[in-house]
Amino acid sequence: MKKYLPFTVWALCFALVGQAQEISRTDTILAHLQNPSQDYVLAVSHRGDWRYAPENSLPAIQRCIDLGVDIVEIDVRLTKDGHLVAMHDTTVDRTTNGSGKVSELTLEEIKSLRLKNACGVRGSRIQVPTLEEVMQLTKDKIMVNLDKVEGETVREVYQVLEKTGTVQQAIFKGRETVAFMRAKYGSLLDSIIYMPILIDNTKNPSRFVEEYNRELSPLAYEVTFASETSENYKQILKLKEQDIFVLHIALWDALVAGHTDEMSLLEGPDASWGWLIANGANGIMTDRPKALLAYLQNKGLRNNTTDWKK
Amino acid sequence: MKVNVLGILFFVIGILFGCRQESNETVSTVVKEGREVEKRLYPLPIDSLIGNLKNAHNDQVIVVAHRGDWRNAPENSLQAIENCIAMGVDMVEIDIRETKDGQLILMHDETIDRTTTGTGKVKELTWAYLQTLYLRDGIGHEIHHKIPTLKEALELCKDNILVNLDKSYTIFNKCYEIIKQTGTENQVVIKGAIPYDQVKKEFGSYLDNVFFMPIVRLHQPDSRTVVDDYLSRLQPVAFEFTVPQDTLKMIEYFDDIRQQGSSVWVNALWPHHNGGHDDEKAALNPEIYDWFIENHIDIIQTDRPQLLLDYLRARNLHY
Numbered sequence: 001m002k003k004y005l006p007f008t009v010w011a012l013c014f015a016l017v018g019q020a021q022e023i024s025r026t027d028t029i030l031a032h033l034q035n036p037s038q039d040y041v042l043a044v045s046h047r048g049d050w051r052y053a054p055e056n057s058l059p060a061i062q063r064c065i066d067l068g069v070d071i072v073e074i075d076v077r078l079t080k081d082g083h084l085v086a087m088h089d090t091t092v093d094r095t096t097n098g099s100g101k102v103s104e105l106t107l108e109e110i111k112s113l114r115l116k117n118a119c120g121v122r123g124s125r126i127q128v129p130t131l132e133e134v135m136q137l138t139k140d141k142i143m144v145n146l147d148k149v150e151g152e153t154v155r156e157v158y159q160v161l162e163k164t165g166t167v168q169q170a171i172f173k174g175r176e177t178v179a180f181m182r183a184k185y186g187s188l189l190d191s192i193i194y195m196p197i198l199i200d201n202t203k204n205p206s207r208f209v210e211e212y213n214r215e216l217s218p219l220a221y222e223v224t225f226a227s228e229t230s231e232n233y234k235q236i237l238k239l240k241e242q243d244i245f246v247l248h249i250a251l252w253d254a255l256v257a258g259h260t261d262e263m264s265l266l267e268g269p270d271a272s273w274g275w276l277i278a279n280g281a282n283g284i285m286t287d288r289p290k291a292l293l294a295y296l297q298n299k300g301l302r303n304n305t306t307d308w309k310k
Numbered sequence: 311m312k313v314n315v316l317g318i319l320f321f322v323i324g325i326l327f328g329c330r331q332e333s334n335e336t337v338s339t340v341v342k343e344g345r346e347v348e349k350r351l352y353p354l355p356i357d358s359l360i361g362n363l364k365n366a367h368n369d370q371v372i373v374v375a376h377r378g379d380w381r382n383a384p385e386n387s388l389q390a391i392e393n394c395i396a397m398g399v400d401m402v403e404i405d406i407r408e409t410k411d412g413q414l415i416l417m418h419d420e421t422i423d424r425t426t427t428g429t430g431k432v433k434e435l436t437w438a439y440l441q442t443l444y445l446r447d448g449i450g451h452e453i454h455h456k457i458p459t460l461k462e463a464l465e466l467c468k469d470n471i472l473v474n475l476d477k478s479y480t481i482f483n484k485c486y487e488i489i490k491q492t493g494t495e496n497q498v499v500i501k502g503a504i505p506y507d508q509v510k511k512e513f514g515s516y517l518d519n520v521f522f523m524p525i526v527r528l529h530q531p532d533s534r535t536v537v538d539d540y541l542s543r544l545q546p547v548a549f550e551f552t553v554p555q556d557t558l559k560m561i562e563y564f565d566d567i568r569q570q571g572s573s574v575w576v577n578a579l580w581p582h583h584n585g586g587h588d589d590e591k592a593a594l595n596p597e598i599y600d601w602f603i604e605n606h607i608d609i610i611q612t613d614r615p616q617l618l619l620d621y622l623r624a625r626n627l628h629y
Contacts, residue, residue, distance in 0.1 A: 051381040051448060052381070053593070117613065123590075125581075126590075262453060
């Protein structure tokens with residue numbers, strides 16, 4: 001299967017061309033997710049490129065588009081009056097010039113705030129974006145990975161995706177079992193791209209994966225592992241055998257057994273990102289998207305991108 | 311083969327520029343990573359940096375990085391300073407505070423809550439405790455870097471980069487001990503928003519040893535008097551001007567101030583520093599920085615050192 005992969009992906013592209021449709025960047029990214037390959041590793045940027053502009057802001061997302069990142073990870077929370085906004089913490093205190101819980105503020109109140117930059121300075125003109133604004137900006141340009149939605153706000157988020165025509169451009173994710181998700185969301189789960197997360201405290205990871213594969217056949221898993229002896233780590237090989245896309249999270253030690261972005265600075269990228277790729281990563285979530293992309297390009301792991309660009 | 315030729319070429323250029331790094335090794339690393347080799351030819355000799363600071367007449371613009379390269383390393387960390395040196399930044403701005411037991415450290419806020427893994431006010435904490443902590447990155451995550459002392463920072467800056475010590479005015483006698491110990495007197499810039507007479511009285515003994523730079527808020531009615539007073543009595547290497555609106559008449563005086571021998575420093579950090587010609591706008595369109603050049607500003611403090619360096623280098627306004 002694997003060695004026919006480039007052909008499969010090309011065939012898909014030609015099929016789309018055949019239908020006189022324009023192949024968008026997100027189509028090719030989705031094709032990579034569906035057909036994990038040794039030749040192309042996806043770059044996923046954590047909270048946008050927060051080194052360039054405030055985390056979870058439109059400029060931070062635009063920067064990822066400009067860099068050629070495949071997926072931008074964004075945190076989504078519900079306001080008091082039922083709007084979805086991009087915000088990591090439960091409160092707006094750390095990232096804006098205001099204070100209070102997102103769930104106790106109205107959209108109007110949140111829109112009156114301004115985001116701080118990464119050295120905590122309150123001087124920007126940048127507002128907290130709504131999910132709708134995020135999806136309008138990213139549409140056809142970059143896929144979006146939605147965090148903090150988990151098993152809580154899937155319905156609300158889905159409405160925004162439908163409205164903006166981006167259902168196939170957003171990746172939901174969560175730690176709940178498939179039984180929980182199915183009971184809560186029923187057939188809606190079949191309409192979205194859902195990526196289960198194997199986190200430290202996942203009970204019986206092996207069963208978690210088996211049940212998901214049987215019930216939902218997810219196209220990707222996010223797998224974190226504190227060490228190479230952890231149960232989660234052992235699932236990677238099984239997923240690879242089934243040609244399922246594996247996303248690694250290079251942000252902190254306990255998520256990748258120490259093979260982090262920071263390690264790439266200290267010991268060189270082969271020691272961290274290279275190790276992750278050798279250990280099953282089809283995609284890497286990073287806090288250093290520009291450096292990761294340069295590394296992947298250098299290793300010949302981004303070869304197809306330009307061919308697919310429209 | 312091509313790599314070798316390039317390697318030799320840049321090795322030679324490295325020697326010509328008086329580069330202190332081990333060029334051969336540096337270049338091979340750089341080529342391997344596919345990065346732009348020229349960027350590793352910095353820093354320039356410190357005498358060139360000091361010479362340029364003293365020279366108000368040339369067209370070379372001095373780039374000052376606010377809190378170090380805080381995008382790619384924790385603010386006020388040694389790594390943030392090292393990144394600036396590697397980039398070719400001329401001066402790094404760092405914030406100095408004193409611990410309960412008299413250690414001088416790099417820290418912006420009064421408390422350590424935002425930027426470290428600990429909590430509390432610097433002046434109520436001991437150095438022993440602070441040494442056990444780690445710094446946080448720009449999204450608040452713990453990272454392996456530690457809080458640096460002023461001494462460590464100055465040892466790193468010595469012969470590599472000019473230093474602006476912010477928040478140090480009231481503890482300057484203690485700072486100066488460290489400056490002397492590290493032999494960095496001629497690299498240090500101190501600023502204050504006070505008239506000449508007061509500086510002379512409070513700071514007089516240091517005026518001949520480090521660079522003192524007056525801060526003048528242009529919208530204040532006596533700004534012209536303050537500037538002229540300084541020009542005739544101290545001739546500072548530069549003035550820092552706060553320019554809330556770009557229509558202020560005093561901006562037209564900048565060229566004249568340069569002619570009289572003092573440089574003109576304006577921050578690009580936030581809109582109220584520069585009449586709205588700030589770094590955030592420049593990120594969308596670097597030509598925003600034209601305003602600085604057109605108005606004879608030759609020292610710019612920035613939150614986007616790489617962007618500003620790229621802008622200046624493209625115009626031959628920076629080595």
